[in-house]
Amino acid sequence: MSQPKKTDIAELGEFRLIERVAETTANKQSSTIKGIGDDASVIHYHETETVIANKLLLEGIHFDLIYTPLKHLGYKSVVAAISNIYAMNATPRQLILSIGLSKRFFVEDVDELHVGIKAACEHYAVDLAGFDTTPSMTGLTISITAIGEAPKEKIVYRSGGQKTDLLCLTGNLGAAYMGLQLLEREKRVFNGNSQVQPKLDGYDYILQRYLKPEARKDIIDNMAQSNIVPTAMIDISNGLASDTLHLCKQSNCGVRIYLERLPISSETFKMADEICIDPVTATLNGGDDYELLFTVPVSMYETIRKELQNVDIIGHLCDVSEGNYLVTPDNQAVELTAQGWQ
């Protein structure tokens, strides 16, 4: 099967490449004063605080283009960046994107990436307010800065947790990690024999969790409607263990997480069983989940249960002297430890 001819970036020129993206970007946020195409982007919020986070996604570390379509990668990059804005209880409004492209990449590849970015921008109502490209020696580099706003009194830091607070978690964990394991397995099989087609049928949920995750805008919206402001919050992108420890350290608290309360989907259990991985390990250290972990006063127990769907109370904070433990159903306490630098 012949591939359609692709266009060299040098042929089009960097400036035209940026213009192409600008031309197909329709900014909708009233706070976007100046978008793509100047030395900087200009934003104006009224009375609110500005919340900014940058996410750097590197080929070979954060994604493998063998099994990650560029469209999905674009979408996921936006999700990864804005998840940090939601984790402050803020509303993302703008993105600034810079990409490094090696000679392997063509104009059509940038278009594909942009299709995914655009879809995510529409879904989450954010503007692509800045775009720049640079040559790269080594594959694809994506730097994405998310900018949002929140009233001062609504911003939630990692540091506000109190020692009797409930620990709450959105969605479920470990599925994205299982999706990644599946893709890696099929890649190995495929590399061994290119005649074999990858077996991905029936694994839709875990694949979707890895390839096309969503940020928890829904929960942030629900909390706003129900006037719930967490005491502390963090997004789970490095795994529950590591991110819980960050929250506890900054709140100067210890923690108890109850193993039987951990939300794990049946698809995660099924895949874990198939490849002989402990599903709890995937849940604690898996990463790529983009769920939110937050704390609320214990008095809000009933409110959380009634008002928030897709939220589980998985444990509670405690005095810092009591340490950080995972408690098993037979009441054994296993110390929580963070995953290291890989």
Next chain:
Amino acid sequence: MSQPKKTDIAELGEFRLIERVAETTANKQSSTIKGIGDDASVIHYHETETVIANKLLLEGIHFDLIYTPLKHLGYKSVVAAISNIYAMNATPRQLILSIGLSKRFFVEDVDELHVGIKAACEHYAVDLAGFDTTPSMTGLTISITAIGEAPKEKIVYRSGGQKTDLLCLTGNLGAAYMGLQLLEREKRVFNGNSQVQPKLDGYDYILQRYLKPEARKDIIDNMAQSNIVPTAMIDISNGLASDTLHLCKQSNCGVRIYLERLPISSETFKMADEICIDPVTATLNGGDDYELLFTVPVSMYETIRKELQNVDIIGHLCDVSEGNYLVTPDNQAVELTAQGWQ
């Protein structure tokens, strides 16, 4: 000579690495509400517009660590990012830094980079308000987001140039490019024979322009003092030709630049002569200069000459139908063309 032992990043841990930087970072801007260490940084400006730009610097493309000390690279990264904020006639206040590190890099290397970043932050009065690290497969990746503010009426876009405006340029051009040529030459000699010491004495100015450039805060400050607001402005990071064309395109104007008006230092001429490169080519296409190109109404000719030091009037805008030309002393017109994607 034995090297002091360096510390593996895995040994220290990513979290501690970030903490180390946070601990030695003293935020001074009142607009920095929350700096390093949460999901996002929080900033509050009063009544002004927020101006944001991201710069992606990749090893092998933007810098060569063979001859670029990490300290200088840190300083230069800040300059490259905030130069875009000055080019909007705004004041930079915060930086958000993300770095990708391959296994070649140690904790001490991050410290070195941070020393340079910190020096630049102090010099330009900006806060390092966010810092994150990630593993990398391929060398050092630096993503630096600069955030600043300006009153709405002071912001200068690329698009405001009028067809009789004067074209003004800060500083001089081509010296950074000559510094790079010198370093590349000495690297080749050194690679051929490691007993030969590089000859860098007597080239201080061009080396400094390449290795430790400064952003034109001074000119932006002077313009504010003299109530000068340019009609259009851009920073010269890709070379005068390319950036002039950007300004002209967005202002829907043509341009005349007069060759004899181009500011070129004697050191640039000397090096150009030594390595048989046309100094005008270096000036037009050299890049890495971080000077500002701006336009003002022709009525401001005397004001610019009197009030602004280190600024040359190098030409003027004209009707878009008249095209974009460089005019030589013997009145020949050479069409300005942009450098391509390299």
